[in-house]
Amino acid sequence: MAPFxxxxxxxxTRHIVTxxxxxxxxxxxxxxxxxxxxxxxxLMEDKEFIERLRGSSDKIDLNYVSARLEEIxxxxxxxxxxxxxxxxxxxxxxxxxxxxxxxxxxxxxLVDAGGRPSHPVSLGRDILRNPGQYHEVLSYWQLxxxxxxxxxxxxxxxxxxxxxEFLNYRRSATKHxxxxxxxxxxxxxxVKHEFEGSFELCEELGQQNKLATWIEFLNYKYELxxxxxxxxxxxxxxxxxxxxxxxxxxxLQPSEIREALxxxxxxxxxKNEIEARNDVESAEKxxxxxxxxxxxxxxxxxxxxxxxSKVSTATQSxxxxxxxxxxxxxxxxxxxxxxxxxxxxxRQSILLQWILEQIPLIESELSTANGANYGANAENGRRRGxxxxxxxxxxxxxxxHVSKRQRQDDAGGAHPSSISEQPNSxxxxxxxxxxxxxxxxxxxSKRQRQDGAGGELPGSMTKQPNSxxxxxxxxxxxxxxxxxxxxPDPEISRVVPDEGMRLRIVIQxxxxxxxxxxxxxxxxxxxxxxxxxxTKRRESNTHREPDTHLWQGQILIQTTKTAKDKRKFCxxxxxxxx
Numbered sequence: 001m002a003p004f005x006x007x008x009x010x011x012x013t014r015h016i017v018t019x020x021x022x023x024x025x026x027x028x029x030x031x032x033x034x035x036x037x038x039x040x041x042x043l044m045e046d047k048e049f050i051e052r053l054r055g056s057s058d059k060i061d062l063n064y065v066s067a068r069l070e071e072i073x074x075x076x077x078x079x080x081x082x083x084x085x086x087x088x089x090x091x092x093x094x095x096x097x098x099x100x101x102x103x104x105x106x107x108x109x110l111v112d113a114g115g116r117p118s119h120p121v122s123l124g125r126d127i128l129r130n131p132g133q134y135h136e137v138l139s140y141w142q143l144x145x146x147x148x149x150x151x152x153x154x155x156x157x158x159x160x161x162x163x164x165e166f167l168n169y170r171r172s173a174t175k176h177x178x179x180x181x182x183x184x185x186x187x188x189x190x191v192k193h194e195f196e197g198s199f200e201l202c203e204e205l206g207q208q209n210k211l212a213t214w215i216e217f218l219n220y221k222y223e224l225x226x227x228x229x230x231x232x233x234x235x236x237x238x239x240x241x242x243x244x245x246x247x248x249x250x251x252l253q254p255s256e257i258r259e260a261l262x263x264x265x266x267x268x269x270x271k272n273e274i275e276a277r278n279d280v281e282s283a284e285k286x287x288x289x290x291x292x293x294x295x296x297x298x299x300x301x302x303x304x305x306x307x308x309s310k311v312s313t314a315t316q317s318x319x320x321x322x323x324x325x326x327x328x329x330x331x332x333x334x335x336x337x338x339x340x341x342x343x344x345x346x347r348q349s350i351l352l353q354w355i356l357e358q359i360p361l362i363e364s365e366l367s368t369a370n371g372a373n374y375g376a377n378a379e380n381g382r383r384r385g386x387x388x389x390x391x392x393x394x395x396x397x398x399x400x401h402v403s404k405r406q407r408q409d410d411a412g413g414a415h416p417s418s419i420s421e422q423p424n425s426x427x428x429x430x431x432x433x434x435x436x437x438x439x440x441x442x443x444x445s446k447r448q449r450q451d452g453a454g455g456e457l458p459g460s461m462t463k464q465p466n467s468x469x470x471x472x473x474x475x476x477x478x479x480x481x482x483x484x485x486x487x488p489d490p491e492i493s494r495v496v497p498d499e500g501m502r503l504r505i506v507i508q509x510x511x512x513x514x515x516x517x518x519x520x521x522x523x524x525x526x527x528x529x530x531x532x533x534x535t536k537r538r539e540s541n542t543h544r545e546p547d548t549h550l551w552q553g554q555i556l557i558q559t560t561k562t563a564k565d566k567r568k569f570c571x572x573x574x575x576x577x578x
Contacts, residue, residue: 020299024052099154100124106156114205114213115163116358117156125153137354143347166220170205179203186219193222197359211362218355225348232341239338246331251324266332269325276318283311 019027100121107121118141119127119134128151131138141155144162173182183201190197199215202208243258256265287307290300332339 021052096125103154103156106160110156110160110163113160113163113167114210115159115217116214117159118354121156128153136350140347140350140354163217166217167205169220170216174203186216189219189222189226190215195356209366211359211366214355214358214362218352218359221348221352221355225345225352228341228344228348232338232345235335235338235341239335242331242334246327249323249327251320251327261328261332266325266329269321269328273318273321273325276314276321279314280311280318283307283314287311 016024016027103124104121107117110117118137127134127138138155139150141158142150142152144158145152145155186201195218197215199212200208201212201216205213246252287304287310290304290307
């Protein structure tokens, strides 16, 4: 048996169905009586062509064709397997539990550092199904995590890291520039963005309220926004020039505008170019098959001309698709920096709007906290007022007793005893006076307890062992007694205060004596001064002149302790020189 002619190239179903019976017979003869096409599925659906093949059964092995067709699965033959259950497996639940614990830890760290989470962490992955009011801010943090499809709910780690970046920025800004300069720049930037609000900044972050810290975070984001907007403005002229060049090339369609040219559009152009290249290859195959057909009838000539025209059209379409892909791709490459900056500006605007919306909430929280503190302070103030009134009552009784005793002494012609010149007499007198004060305080305390005017004495009037404490604030009568008549004593030739004044001076000195651990001088009743020798400046006796061998080959270390104090130290002799 003679061998079959060589097989022709594979055709598509749409090509082979257009053959006449004579052309089909020639095709089958050239292919050894077999039909070999690229798309068996389409061939199987064409029932009319199958009947034509059955009419030529003497030349076609239908068993082979049927076997080949049965190998191609149809839509009805696709296995309808049950879809996997939507209920998460045990492993998925365990992974979700660990992720939720991790995100909760990040959220707690963020709150402890002074920040605010975008939404309650307790929502977990349910926020993806129903984001509600958190849709905008969640989309921002999803884009931060490079999730353009919006399938990520683990965003609290990014929020905590961004808050730490803000804290580092604040420390750096207040370190390299003085704090007033930092505050002035902050206020200028807020005025530029038309932000109005009263706040007070402190150099130490822990000394200011959380509203001031949140406004500093707003300023930090405004600064990043201004930088990104500046980058976009910088690349704006380059983008306009590239767009004008692209328009002049006349490869754009009327519906294609600048805003529509993005990464997805470029991928679509690449796909169109591949399809145009496949069409060219298919048209060239058709032309090759037409040239192999026998005969020179008018019908064959028409098909050959149609195939050539199809090749030409497909080639032109491919060239245009290739040109569009190259020119538009070049435009997008030149404007990549501009598009990135523009997307960042749009994304940062979402976060800035959320930050501004949080300010009224923070003010409300502070008002509630201040109201609670005001109530507690008012209650403490009422308690202090009751104690102060009790102390003033005791002071008035003591002052009345001192005044009465002074009048009795004046009526009897006795002058208040002055400080004796004997070493021990002054000390004994002061002890008696302090004892009298203690007795008066004790009697006043007993009278108050008997009257039931408020229980115990105030803390400032409680007698402690080895201490003599008067009320912290002198009453009006004691202040008046201080300004009483001061009589000169001719015996000691000095001014002698009255008894009330004397008691106060003695008690004050006793207080200082106990506090400073310094005894009283028996001669004048004053605290003894500490006799300390003035510290002498230690001079180094190991100094050697710079021309000695100790200075040869040594490194001088220059340090600056203050702006006006620059000193040099030698490593060997530690000599300090200007």
